[in-house]
Each structure stands twice: as structure tokens, then as C-alpha cells.
Amino acid sequence: MSEATQPLVYRCTVCHAVYSAGERFCPLDAAPIKPEDQHSDPRIGKTIDGRYFIRRLIGRGGMGAVYEADHVGLDKRVAVKFLSINKSDRDALARFRREAKIASRIVNEHVVPIYDVGTADADTDFIVMEFLEGRDLAVTLREGGALDASRTISIVRKVLRGLRAIHQAGIVHRDIKPANILISPRDEDRDFVKIMDFGISKSIHGGETITHTGAIIGTPEYMSPEQLLGDDIDARADLYAVGIMMFRMLTGKLPFTTETTFDRAAAASPYVPVPSLATIKPHLPRELVVAVEKATAKDRDGRYPDTQAFLTALEAISTPSHVIAPKEATERTVSELGAADTKMLESTPPPPGTQAPPTSVSQPVAVQA
Template sequence: MSDPTEFNTGGPPGSNVPGWKPPPDLVGTVLADRYKVISVLGDGGMGRVYLGEHVTLRKKVAIKVLKQEFCHDRTNVERFLQEARAASMIRHENIVDIMDFGQVPGGSVFFVMELLEGADLSDLIKKIGRLPWMRTRNILLQVVRALRAAHESGIIHRDMKPANVYLIDRSGVNDYVKVLDFGIAKVDDQSTGLTRTGAVFGTAGYMAPEQACGDPVDSRTDVYAVGCMMFEMLTGRTPFPGTNFMRVLTQHMNEPPPRPREVCPEADVSDEVETIILTALAKKQEDRFRDMAALEKAIAQANGEVATVPPQNRPRTTNKGTVVLEDGPNPFAGMTPGQPPPGFTGGDHGGDGATMMLDGFHPTSGTGSHPKMTPTAPVTGSHPQMVPVTGEHPQMVRPEDEEAEDRRRKMI
């Protein structure tokens, strides 16, 4: 496998010349003399994924290529290659296998992955609404084992969400999990220089409070994201849905999560399972499961018996639209619990599915205190007004629920 640090990460020749255009699509070309590009499989924010084939082995692969317009920025190139580097460091059966690196003529870079045929967990939730506990349990156990292996390798994912969990059929086994996209992972290697204090990366609907503030993250940050996923898999919605990213992040930071059975009384959620979810969603890192091993044990032991008298239902909100926040100051840096975002007026700026990239070390290109926003999908629907939350940081478990608190303490 090539060493990604050997790549020329300067701009493509001539890219700074007026009138320069990126090279044509790669379909039909051969990369690094060994991978024939067959067709386009999909497009992402910074990369494009192709179906490819090894010219000698005739093995089908997926090839992810950094889009040409991002190649002139060394940080973009390093972050793109970090996705491959991180996944290849872990080498776990439930993490997508990265097989090779390479460089595209003209200056771009690529990496080669195993070809997966299936669907991501996000699509499954959209299709069926919510999952039964035993199916949820089977999927989550594979996810937490993959993340446990990542953490043991010094890697925090930082963007765990259903869209990054791919489900395939393998050897007759349904719902075989492959965790994807380590592009914004925090690698325990200061030489990369990619992690800076005050920088925020992640997706709003699954972002832990410390992550939203730009504070240090650890394995419990991923525990929180898995808690959000668990909530969504069983109820059909995230703990804090919405189309306003400031409101969603503020809720993660300040508001106690709703109880899954109050949101969706018909959900397949027992007392034990609900306690697991609420523990994973604790505001303070020290109040969550101490690591993925503890979360795995709790999920594995949960019996999944449904409560006989579910609480009253609550309104549900759909998740629409995506907004990518580009270079700009972190509006949550230095905030204290209960403090609304600076300059916040309750406007509509994307929702719980918004992928954040707020970099505190670059000046904003817009005005005011908010980072520049580039919409990548239309945002529709009505949005609730922002209600500032005041007072002390809320407790994870309500005081009257002493039995739930006892169960939670035993788990962590």
C-alpha cells in the first residue's frame, strides 16, 4: 500500500492559472496502472466514489477520489487521506476495508475500498420507520464493537450516524455491519495537525455537547452518538429533530433528552433499554458509559421486554435538508450551559442532519458572528421558535425516577 504522506499535496499543475479547468471524468481510465474506472457510484461533499476493477485480479472495488477543486488545499488532502489511514489502522471486520492509496494524474488522490452491496442504516430507518429491539440490538452490537476497536487504536470517529453504517448480506447473514467514513476522525497523532482547539466537526443530530462546544472529545463522544442512533432506530426520529442547526445543537448542550417511550409509545423499548439510551445521552461525559465495552455489555444483556403501560405520545418532527458549514469561528466556543448562541435570532439554517465543519482557526467570509453556510439541499417545512434555556446544566435522569437512576449507576 502506498504511503499517503509521499503524495504531492500542492495544487494540480496550472490550477492557479485563469481559465484552468479540471480534467474530464475518470470513467474509462486506469488509475495507478492497476485500477480500471468503470462507472460513478455516488457523489459526496468532497469525494466521488467509482466502481472499479483491478486489471490483473479482475476484482471489483470501490474507488473514492478527492474532487479536483479541493486538491490545492493540503488540509483537505490530508483529511481525505486520513479516512483511509484511520480505517486501515483498525482492521476490524465491521469497518470498511481499505486496500490501497494512489494519486490521480493532475494532482488528485484516491483510495480503494472493498465494494459493498447493500444499503445504509439511514435508508432503512426512512423505509420502515423504526426497528424492533432485537434487530436494533444486533446492528448496534456490531457498531459498538467496531468503535471499540477504533478507540483501542486511538481513533475517535466523531461522526457516527445511521448514514455511516452500511448493512450488507454476508455468508447468509443479514444486517452485517460495515462502519464507514473516518474522514473527520480524531486520530491520536498530533503530527497530523488536523485537530485544533475550538474546531467543530460532526453532524448536528448526533453531536455530543462537548463536541458542539469545540471542547476535547474522547471515546464517550462516540458513546453519545450511538445513543442518538439507538434512539432513532427504535423511535424513528432523533432525540432533538429539527431544521435549525443552532436550535438542535443548543438542545444537545442544554436540554434533557425526551424519553423514547414518550416520543413513540409503540416503540419496542423496555425500561432497561430506555435506561441504556438515556445513560448514553448524558450531558456530561463522566455520566455516560465509561467506554464502548461498557455500552456493549449493557446492550448485549438487555432483555428487550416492552413496558405494559407506555407513557403518552409526543409530536414527531421530520428531518429535512442538509447544510454544510464551512470555515468560520465556532459560535459555541466558550459558552456556558443555558447561554444561547451569540447573535442567534431563531432563523432557519439546517437541521439535525446538518454536517458541521466549523473551524475556529479561519476567519469567516460572511458577516456577523455566524460561519458561512453553503446549502446542499433545499430546506423546507416550518420551524419551532428558539426558546433560550436558562439555569443550571440539566440532570440526565429526572429526580423522581430513582429506580432508573439506580439502574444507570450500575451500568456505568
């Protein structure tokens, strides 16, 4: 695709989620949806570092922008992530560079691999990653609502296998959430999983920590109490996030919001437990309810001791072959805005007189920006 044929992107003016042509207002925040012309992007159509020809923008996030690109010498499609934070922010730069270093140590089919790292110019670092076709789990939940128990277990087992490799490498991810879980078909598996984004991860052993104790980094709706309070964390914080993610997958909504100080206090309080799935979804297998409750224990000593223990518990649960649960009416809270953290671009609007493709069609995505 040449620069001259780059499609328009239709983006919410508030949360920046991306939608297909024809949508007027964002269902998450009722803000107007307006076209964003990629012609104005100075990176598109240029070759970076003499090797990577930038084709189009995939998405933007808090730490940067991700583009589809071609490796000129290898004729290989890749994703290139550019840092958007000022060079003077040394902590952010260190986190960005460590993302490549950390991910390069992890070899697992459920973790997005990193190919290269470099500097595009005097002011911009970049990471080259695997280019992936699919949708993040946040989009799947936003468009389809809650999932059934079997599909939830199937997806989360793969997440835990990838997370096990991350933890074995001595790393806490710190931002496990649906927007960082890519779902794409592979062979007979329609829900093949890749864990994305190591921008705020930290060493379990503490030697490579970029942020200081007391700094709150991550997505509050999925943070464990100790992470919300800025305390030291370990791998069990990631397991808590997986448990909260499962709660959302099974119910279509989050157990807590963090919109107000009171909401955040409730989420962090050891005296306010996560609502029981047994009362919200009484038909769920008891073993699944127990697994989620254990993963989301407010006291980390009450959680699974490690990823393998959590995975073993889920592998012991028998459920019928999964069927997508009917879309449920879900409560749209500010926590749902986390679904927009990974923005994906839609296809070019169809010519007049033709029918637009369904929004559920997989789109190319890459590691969250």
C-alpha cells in the same frame, strides 16, 4: 458494464439523494428529482494509476466521489474514492490521506478495509476500498421507518464491536450516524454491519489531529454537546452519537434538530436532556431505555466510560426475535437530510411494460464520499 451502457441516475436537485425512475419529487425536501447522465463523467471508462478501471459512479459527498472499479491485474471489484477538495486545502488533503492510514491500522469485520492509496493525476488523490453490496442504515430508516428493539440492539452491538476496534487503535471516528453504517446480508445474518468513512476522524492521543480546537466537524444532529461546542473530545463522543442513532432507529426521528441557533443551543445545552424513550415508546424494555439515556447523557462523565461497557449493557438485554416494526409517520426535519449524505445509485430503469423492482432491493455502496 461499458461506458456506453451506464444507467441514468435520478437525483434530488437539492439534497442529492438518489431515487428510482418514476419518482418526481424528493420526500425529504419536496425538490424536483431529475436524471443525471453518467456519460458526462470523465472518469468512467478510464484506468487510474494503471490498475483501476472505473466502471460507474456510486455516490458523491462532501469530501469526494466514490466509484465502482475493477483492479485490472487481480480481476477484483473495488471501490475507489476520489478527493473533491482543492489541493490548496492542506487540512482536507491531510484528512483524506489519513483516512487510509487510520483504517489500515484497524482489522475488524465490522470496519470497511482500505486496500490502497494513490494520486490519479497532479490534482486528485484516491483511496481504494472494499466494494460492498448493501444499503446504509439511513436508507433503511428512510424507507422502512422505525426498527423494533431486537433488531436495533442486534445492529448496534455490531456497530459497537467495530467501534471498539477503532477506539483501541487510538481513534475517535467523530461522524457516527446512519449514513455511515452499511447494512448488508452475510450468510445467515441479514444485518451484517460495516462502519464507513474515516475522513474526519482524529487520534485520541492528539498527536495526529488535523483540525484545531474550536473547529466543528461532523454531522450536528449526532454530535455530543462538547463536539458541538468545539471542545476537545474523546471516545465518549462516539458513544453519544451511537445513542442518538439508537433513538432514531427506535422512534423514526431525531431528538433534536440543528436547523436554527436555538435548536443547536438546545442540543448542546447540559440543561436540556435528550427526550426519554420511556414516554415516546413505553413498551420498550426498561434496560434499553436506560442504556440509551446513559449513552446520550449531556455530561460525558455520565456516559459509558468506554465502548465495551456500552456493549456489555446491550448484550445483557433480552428481547424477542426481531420483527421489522411497522413504518411510522415520522417528522421530516432538516436533520433527516443527513440520510442523503451517502448517495446510492439505483439500477437502470426497466424497459417499458415491465415492473420496476422494489426500492428496498440492496444496491452496491461503498464508504461515504
